Amino acid sequence: MNRKEQLINFSFVFPALAIFSFFYIIPFFYTFWLSLHKASSTNVLDLNFVGVRNFKDIFSVQIFAALAGILGISLIVFAFKNKFKKLSSKRKKSLAKTLQIITIAAGGAFLVYSIGAFLNISKQALSFSPDLQWWNSVRRSFYITLWGLTFQNCLAFLLALGVDRAARTGKYYRVIFFLLPVLGEVIIGLLLRIMLSHYPGVFNHLLESIGLGQWAQNWLGKDMALTTLAVSHCWRGFGYGFIILLAGLQTIPEQLYEAAKIDGANALHRFTKITIPMLIPIIFLVIILTILGTVQIIGLPMALTRGGPAGRTTVSVLRIFEDLNNSHVGYASAEGLILGLILVTLSFSLLKISKKIKS
Amino acid sequence: MPEQIKKTLYLLVIHTLLITVALSCIFPFVWMINSSLKPNSEFIQDHGFELPDKVNFQNYIYTFTKGNLGTYFLNSILYTFLTVIAIVIISSLAGYGISRLQFRGKNFIFYMILAAMMIPIPAAFVPLYVLLKSVGLLNTRIGYILAMVNVGLSLSIYLYKTFFDQLPKDLEESARIDGCGKLRIWWHVMFPLAKPATGVVVIFNALNVWNELILALVILSNKGLMPLQVGLLKFSQSSVGLTQYTTLMAALTVAALPIIIIYLIMQKHIIKGMTAGATVG
Incomplete structure (x- = not known):
């Protein structure tokens, strides 16, 4: 194939690649670069290199040094086990050797840095001070995710099972349950804000009128706000899991159940021996989607509580957004990287577990 | 016929759950549209649970003229x-x-x-x-x-x-x-x-x-x-959005209603499209 034809063929992908490069690839690597900088308070384009200080501020010096040490040791262990051998054919033996040496060197550097940092800490007697505001916002995100994984997914599963059985009316339920995910987070969040806020107290009024007046309380007050946010998120989001699980349930062949029935298996048995094992990949998919979707929520808290009262519902991405608003771009990038790393680790290990269960 | 009764009871429980959740999904929007048609003072008294005394579109006019x-x-x-x-x-x-x-x-x-x-x-x-x-x-x-x-x-x-x-x-x-x-x-x-x-x-x-x-x-x-x-x-x-609940609800209705209508018309395709998108990602 000649050059000209190659160029013509390539031009089909070019517009996509151009946009993708500028809006995804460059920002992706730029995040790493930005996280090593601190912007001046007046102009975010005026960046000063500060090294790993943002990470030290987030983790505290002690934990950061410990993490560097752990990373160093695991790199060295990894290199000595010589995992590279698998990668290479005979021709690439020398490449594997070089990679091994580079990894050992990098691991050694991290280890030396870590030891040096610890010696320095003990000399300067630095106090232990991780960025609690940030870690609390991460904790809140995961608190909501916990609700999503338990309450939201159980509800979705229960409803999907119910609709799977009640086949005739199932169509209407599908339409109704999926309405909330289709509407934007802002609309739902603001609607709930009016319903739940202490004044005029619509929801409390509703509770009183059905005789549950003792449950009435300030749902968006400082004790309840985070849980209210979590439950609201579950209520808005269960439709996704519901639809995916329902589609999964309907692919299980009816004959399997009937065969089991003839063999004398009761309903519970059929559920645990047929339904659950058949659905494992889909259940894991829903779990991963729930985690990725919930940890990164921003629209709902912004509309419902704006992070308040007194920061009690400031979730992690909202915190990053606030840092950006205060033109702490470097710090916000570092926070984003840490959160992204947590999410990638979580979802990939879940994928691995699901593959292990399958085989 | 204990088997038959058991089955009926089972279906009853399922449908009660389904209907309760379904109502919780629909009711807020009915309530929202209903409230958006009344003045704020009326809403504060009845919490939006009664039909408006007199249907008025004042809130809608406001959201478009002043609310941008x-x-x-x-x-x-x-x-x-x-x-x-x-x-x-x-x-x-x-x-x-x-x-x-x-x-x-x-x-x-x-x-x-x-x-x-x-x-x-x-x-x-x-x-x-x-x-x-x-x-x-x-x-x-x-x-x-x-x-x-x-x-x-x-x-x-x-x-x-x-x-x-x-x-x-x-x-x-x-x-x-x-x-x-x-x-x-x-x-x-x-x-x-x-x-x-x-x-x-x-x-x-x-x-x-x-x-x-x-x-x-x-x-x-x-x-x-x-x-x-x-x-x-x-x-x-804004100050209006924070205090005039019914005006805010009119704005929300304007934003939500077109989506709800399009969704109801094309629900089959939308559900398919959204789940295809979500599961691939």
């Missing part, structure tokens, strides 16, 4: 329309190229796009803000549209590519024998054939852009450029 909702609405339509068109053209071109044409680095590009779908960057808006600012695209329509095109691009390319992979090659061959160029084959043969994929791409991306919040919030600070979601948020934080 018309501008936000038109902006949202513009952004959704342009973004979706751009995504459909760019991603079907790329999908066709990756599926059928040969050039160096093709697989690498495809795997990169796949990786982009799998790796979450929760703070992607931070570097994007700095980059857009440095090239002067911050607070411009084109900057926001391009950013949104990028958001939907990788998934759409993937959908088109997998769709084209399944198509037989005969049609293309005969078109080529007739002397069609590659671009014309794409436009006259492949793109029309890919209607199902286009449907999923359009629906998924249209809803995605319409409901997008954070990038709009970061990129657009000029009130005249804001889409509906950001506009609603701003409106809800």
